[in-house]
Amino acid sequence: MTELHLWLRHETRRTERRTPIVPADAARLTGSGITVTVEESPQRVFPVEEYAAAGCRVAAPDSWASAPPGTVILGLKELPDRPHALTHQHIYFGHAYKGQPGAADLLRRFTAGGGTLLDLEYLVDDDGRRLAAFGFWAGYLGAALAVLQHRGRLTAPLTPTAKEELDETLRPAAGDPDVTALVIGALGRSGRGARVALRTAGVDPTCWDLAETRALDRPALLGHDLLVNAVLATTPVPPFLRERDLDDPARRLRTVCDVTCDVGSPLNVLPVYDRVTDWAESVRRLRKEPELDLIAIDNLPSLLPKESSTDFSAALTPQLLDFWTGGAWGRCRDRFRAALAGGDVEERES
CATH class of the missing domain: 3.40.50.720 (NAD(P)-binding Rossmann-like Domain)
Structure with missing residues (x-):
């Protein structure tokens, strides 16, 4: 099984202070053998030093695009406009499957780079219930x-x-x-x-x-x-x-x-x-x-960044520990492929 490398990116939105993984849960991930890289972020509610103490690597803000192939990029809100071609697997709230503004452009970026969107909104159990939510x-x-x-x-x-x-x-x-x-x-x-x-x-x-x-x-x-x-x-x-x-x-x-x-x-x-x-x-x-x-x-x-991040991280961490075998991630991938196969990229261009 391929070793999992998670890369927690800096959020570019200035009012976004949450994080999908808090330092205490990052320690659980690194302790299980998962490599975790955390970008420095002046606005994240938890300082990067706490992640370093949890065994995480530290990287410069917005450096995720140069992460090694196979790295899984983890965030919450929208990606910056560059790079145009997205080559990694990305876990975040993409808002790309219901015709929202910018959805077609985002899906085209994944198509251009061969990357994958694992949308947190569609991380669900067998009955369709969300597994991690704010x-x-x-x-x-x-x-x-x-x-x-x-x-x-x-x-x-x-x-x-x-x-x-x-x-x-x-x-x-x-x-x-x-x-x-x-x-x-x-x-x-x-x-x-x-x-x-x-x-x-x-x-x-x-x-x-x-x-x-x-x-x-x-x-x-x-x-x-x-x-x-x-x-x-x-x-x-x-x-x-x-x-x-x-x-x-x-x-x-x-x-x-x-x-x-x-x-x-x-x-x-x-x-x-x-x-x-x-x-x-x-x-x-x-x-x-x-x-x-x-x-x-x-x-x-x-x-309420600390309270909301702590609750969300507690729900998401078990899913990340089960990243390669968990059926929920497979459903995320299937939903992404269905969006592309269903014409989401082309049909909303007009």
Whole structure:
């Protein structure tokens, strides 16, 4: 069996402070005989010295393209635009299989170099359940930011924090108005996180999942103050919010947090905005009268980088220890090959 060499790359997005592998789990990997190289990164929440102490090699930022053949490149968010041809196996969230903006270009890069995308979104068990996910913390932070915005306590730019500090600002204060909140996708990881955050904020949310969205009660949806969408659609479904809903004179809804951020995808269940928000501009006003604010940040868990990284790493590490024989990685490879064979590269060029 080929020896596994993992290369943890620096994240080029300046607001990305998470890591898929924390130093304690890196020690488990090196202790099992896996070679781990870690790029220096000024923003990663864990300093590179902790990885070196765990037995990892240290490399310069963005040097992964020159890694030896057979090295598996590990990251979280988008790759830089160069090199054009991707020759390695890459593990990260590629967002390339549902027609998202830039998806066709990314797949062409893998085709050009003969590399492989092992998309973490498709690292699933035999029943299709995700094996490693940031969902809980995405939902937690999405709901927390929505409540703080609704109560007038959300300040920008956003900065990373710890859960104890966030909870302190989230707890209800004297004079806070009552809030009615709806969580859609309430039974999933993100929905569970949203429910926990809302209850920390003193809010008892309405919880919808598949049963409640088969025949959507749109007036009930618009009758809440706050909406948290935690649904990641895999097949087309009627949208939860439409442009005409935003202009409904009976709309009570004032704050929407789209945890999923599937903007640009034909499967987007909230097709009422065309670009995400970010740490600098965390809220966008979709309507002035009556007001409606949107939060759609696609790396929410990075605001709690230690907590979210530790949980994700604990789930991913056993899969990496089983890299060559684990069926989950085989399913990732099959999904990548299916994307290429199905015309994902060509059909979205227009």
